[in-house]
Amino acid sequence: xxxxxxxxxxxxxxxxxxxxxxxxxxxxxxxxxxxxxxxxxxxxxxxxxxxxxxxxxxxxxxxxxxxxxxxxxxxxxxxxxxxxxxxxxxxxxxxxxxxxxxxxxxxxxxxxxxxxxxxxxxxxxxxxxxxxxxxxxxxxxxxxxxxxxxxxxxxxxxxxxxxxxxxxxxxxxxxxxxxxxxxxxxxxxxxxxxxxxxxxxxxxxxxxxxxxxxxxxxxxxxxxxxxxxxxxxxxxxxxxxxxxxxxxxxxxxxxxxxxxxxxxxxxxxxxxxxxxxxxxxxxxxxxxxxxxxxxxxxxxxxxxxxxxxxxxx
Amino acid sequence: xxxxxxxxxxxxxxxxxxxxxxxxxxxxxxxxxxxxxxxxxxxxxxxxxxxxxxxxxxxxxxxxxxxxxxxxxxxxxxxxxxxxxxxxxxxxxxxxxxxxxxxxxxxxxxxxxxxxxxxxxxxxxxxxxxxxxxxxxxxxxxxxxxxxxxxxxxxxxxxxxxxxxxxxxxxxxxxxxxxxxxxxxxxxxxxxxxxxxxxxxxxxxxxxxxxxxxxxxxxxxxxxxxxxxxxxxxxxxxxxxxxxxxxxxxxxxxxxxxxxxxxxxxxxxxxxxxxxxxxxxxxxxxxxxxxxxxxxxxxxxxxxxxxxxxxxxxxxxxxxxxxxxxxxxxxxxxxxxxxxxxxxxxxxxxxxxxxxxxxxxxxxxxxxxxxxxxxxxxxxxxxxxxxxxxxxxxxxxxxxxxxxxxxxxxxxxxxxxxxxxxxxxxx
Ligand SMILES: Nc1nc2c(ncn2[C@@H]2O[C@H](COP(=O)(O)OP(=O)(O)O)[C@@H](O)[C@H]2O)c(=O)[nH]1
Numbered sequence: 224x225x226x227x228x229x230x231x232x233x234x235x236x237x238x239x240x241x242x243x244x245x246x247x248x249x250x251x252x253x254x255x256x257x258x259x260x261x262x263x264x265x266x267x268x269x270x271x272x273x274x275x276x277x278x279x280x281x282x283x284x285x286x287x288x289x290x291x292x293x294x295x296x297x298x299x300x301x302x303x304x305x306x307x308x309x310x311x312x313x314x315x316x317x318x319x320x321x322x323x324x325x326x327x328x329x330x331x332x333x334x335x336x337x338x339x340x341x342x343x344x345x346x347x348x349x350x351x352x353x354x355x356x357x358x359x360x361x362x363x364x365x366x367x368x369x370x371x372x373x374x375x376x377x378x379x380x381x382x383x384x385x386x387x388x389x390x391x392x393x394x395x396x397x398x399x400x401x402x403x404x405x406x407x408x409x410x411x412x413x414x415x416x417x418x419x420x421x422x423x424x425x426x427x428x429x430x431x432x433x434x435x436x437x438x439x440x441x442x443x444x445x446x447x448x449x450x451x452x453x454x455x456x457x458x459x460x461x462x463x464x465x466x467x468x469x470x471x472x473x474x475x476x477x478x479x480x481x482x483x484x485x486x487x488x489x490x491x492x493x494x495x496x497x498x499x500x501x502x503x504x505x506x507x508x509x510x511x512x513x514x515x516x517x518x519x520x521x522x523x524x525x526x527x528x529x530x531x532x533x534x535x536x
Numbered sequence: 537x538x539x540x541x542x543x544x545x546x547x548x549x550x551x552x553x554x555x556x557x558x559x560x561x562x563x564x565x566x567x568x569x570x571x572x573x574x575x576x577x578x579x580x581x582x583x584x585x586x587x588x589x590x591x592x593x594x595x596x597x598x599x600x601x602x603x604x605x606x607x608x609x610x611x612x613x614x615x616x617x618x619x620x621x622x623x624x625x626x627x628x629x630x631x632x633x634x635x636x637x638x639x640x641x642x643x644x645x646x647x648x649x650x651x652x653x654x655x656x657x658x659x660x661x662x663x664x665x666x667x668x669x670x671x672x673x674x675x676x677x678x679x680x681x682x683x684x685x686x687x688x689x690x691x692x693x694x695x696x697x698x699x700x701x702x703x704x705x706x707x708x709x710x711x712x713x714x715x716x717x718x719x720x721x722x723x724x725x726x727x728x729x730x731x732x733x734x735x736x737x738x739x740x741x742x743x744x745x746x747x748x749x750x751x752x753x754x755x756x757x758x759x760x761x762x763x764x765x766x767x768x769x770x771x772x773x774x775x776x777x778x779x780x781x782x783x784x785x786x787x788x789x790x791x792x793x794x795x796x797x798x799x800x801x802x803x804x805x806x807x808x809x810x811x812x813x814x815x816x817x818x819x820x821x822x823x824x825x826x827x828x829x830x831x832x833x834x835x836x837x838x839x840x841x842x843x844x845x846x847x848x849x850x851x852x853x854x855x856x857x858x859x860x861x862x863x864x865x866x867x868x869x870x871x872x873x874x875x876x877x878x879x880x881x882x883x884x885x886x887x888x889x890x891x892x893x894x895x896x897x898x899x900x901x902x903x904x905x906x907x908x909x910x911x912x913x914x915x916x917x918x919x920x921x922x923x924x925x926x927x928x929x930x931x932x933x934x935x936x937x938x939x940x941x942x943x944x945x946x947x948x949x950x951x952x953x954x955x956x957x958x959x960x961x962x963x
Contacts, residue, residue, distance in 0.1 A: 234833055235547065243835055245794075246772070249793070253772050279773075279792075281790075284630055292811050372616065391956040393640075394797050395947075396649075399949060
């Protein structure tokens with residue numbers, strides 16, 4: 224254990240953001256009877272795990288971790304997810320979109336359709352199965368226009384729907400996470416963080432990340448102006464995103480800025496192989512995180528809003 | 537595109553913008569984001585596409601800030617939006633509240649977390665009823681720093697006399713409502729459209745020697761750094777690991793919360809309210825670190841010397857600063873819900889981390905936010921502000937809002953819907 228004294232000065236922006244996030248996590252623990260922390264193995268949720276440690280240790284987390292697995296996730300990320308949960312000694316629940324497909328509650332239009340948006344169905348099924356009254360997530364307001372007005376405690380009705388006109392005003396730090404049975408709160412402790420803040424926090428706290436966040440060689444093709452990873456090995460031994468006939472496979476040095484379903488997360492060209500270099504690259508980046516890497520958000524300005532109304536995280 | 541970010545922001549400032557429709561709020565925010573290079577390339581492409589679709593020739597910076605489809609269809613903004621930018625020395629969180637008359641509640645919401653407000657005035661129109669309303673609300677919610685930005689100076693030929701007159705008018709009114717005496721007010725002439733006096737000086741207003749808007753923002757004190765404050769620590773969560781095998785943790789009982797004001801050090805004598813138990817601080821923890829002392833806005837865990845039965849909703853204070861909890865409060869309340877206040881019903885009041893049932897004992901008067909007149913009233917509708925007396929089922933340790941926002945503020949919750957229906961500031 225270390226000892227340091229604090230000066231009578233304003234907190235640094237990272238300390239302030241950290242403190243706010245810890246406060247929000249403790250409010251969830253204090254107000255909700257059965258919360259869950261959504262954990263994907265991605266950088267935002269890894270920050271939240273670190274924040275949860277700071278919020279609740281030496282006690283255990285007052286909630287389990289849960290991942291909604293599309294079955295099309297990078298193996299490196301899934302392995303990392305399991306390893307991290309084991310290190311923390313916390314309970315990890317995994318529910319998969321493929322189970323929903325088998326139940327017939329998720330029907331893909333085509334085999335290679337992005338499974339990302341179908342996560343909502345599996346999430347709602349899991350919420351019902353466990354009776355969760357609050358899901359803690361890593362969404363940030365700077366990610367996308369439709370999120371700029373998102374509450375820290377966002378209310379969802381019985382169908383998991385987000386109604387922008389029916390959200391509770393949030394004043395001071397008096398968060399209202401009350402819900403009736405069947406309703407649900409989505410809590411976003413890092414709402415006020417930007418992508419840069421997340422990287423700086425990872426750097427400061429020396430957080431480990433899945434390897435695909437760092438520059439590595441990867442087989443890709445160019446489709447519609449995006450870099451698309453192909454022939455990706457899955458946990459179950461299958462291959463996702465096979466290259467189409469006639470496509471030129473290029474081996475490029477890339478890294479991921481966000482990780483999610485393989486079919487909708489594109490990497491960026493990069494030689495940043497350390498957190499330090501990523502922070503620098505982020506500072507000089509000319510493209511926003513989602514714009515660069517989320518193939519499913521590019522369809523329309525309002526697509527995120529639409530998906531949120533339907534219960535997407 | 538180059539950038540002026542460096543990975544070191546020393547502090548954080550939360551501010552809000554207020555103005556009537558078309559005063560240039562969106563343009564101003566767009567400009568700040570743009571000039572601080574946080575508008576990244578793809579957002580710009582998206583914007584120019586949308587501008588083209590709407591038949592606009594130039595990229596409309598205000599498109600950066602208009603949010604939801606539902607709003608775009610109606611051509612208005614309906615809610616508070618939060619934006620972020622950083623300069624390398626500071627991170628900023630902007631609360632952008634729409635200026636429509638009916639949106640008092642949005643403004644109060646945005647103001648509740650802001651330490652500075654930019655009040656926009658159209659140079660051609662001067663101080664309007666709306667300006668008064670915004671200023672009164674900023675005053676009521678206790679925003680410390682007011683920046684009056686006289687916008688669209690290009691449309692009055694950057695004329696100093698017009699600017700001076702607006703400043704004089706504003707100051708006269710600010711004195712009338714006590715704002716000038718209580719707060720730090722600054723004036724600045726700008727053209728949000730041209731980007732003059734925001735980040736850059738374009739040479740059109742050499743008669744103005746004061747700071748640019750960004751310079752004002754960079755130097756504005758962060759919250760809680762200006763005054764001595766009493767120590768207030770609402771308990772959010774009690775940590776009892778129950779690790780019977782671990783000798784060190786066996787009796788561990790940590791009181792977790794955020795320091796809402798003041799400072800605390802190991803060894804300080806504390807009292808836990810409402811019960812009044814006394815003890816001393818044995819340790820202060822933040823993550824794996826043990827601190828000798830901690831200060832406002834830090835989320836920490838306090839360990840006390842004595843085994844005291846304490847739970848969420850209790851408040852730890854320094855024994856020398858303890859106050860008697862009360863069951864009767866007077867407050868200014870802004871009503872937030874479409875369902876009017878009912879004096880017959882009981883509500884839940886959430887104050888810090890504690891909740892209590894409450895009933896209205898009297899609506900003393902309503903404040904007309906345009907004329908600031910007090911009116912007798914028996915009801916309270918959405919966007920109304922009134923001074924109200926409440927009876928509480930449980931005692932709360934409160935401070936006056938003007939002295940301490942965290943222990944002077946509360947929200948009113950309707951138990952049947954669980955909605956947040958009112959915002960209160962204790963007199
Ligand atoms: N000439 C001039 N026009 C401005 C200025 N600031 C804003 N405008 C214009 O005023 C109109 C309303 O601005 P907007 O930012 O949408 O106002 P809001 O309703 O307060 O957000 C737009 O057409 C802007 O281009 C300015 O400094 N000079």
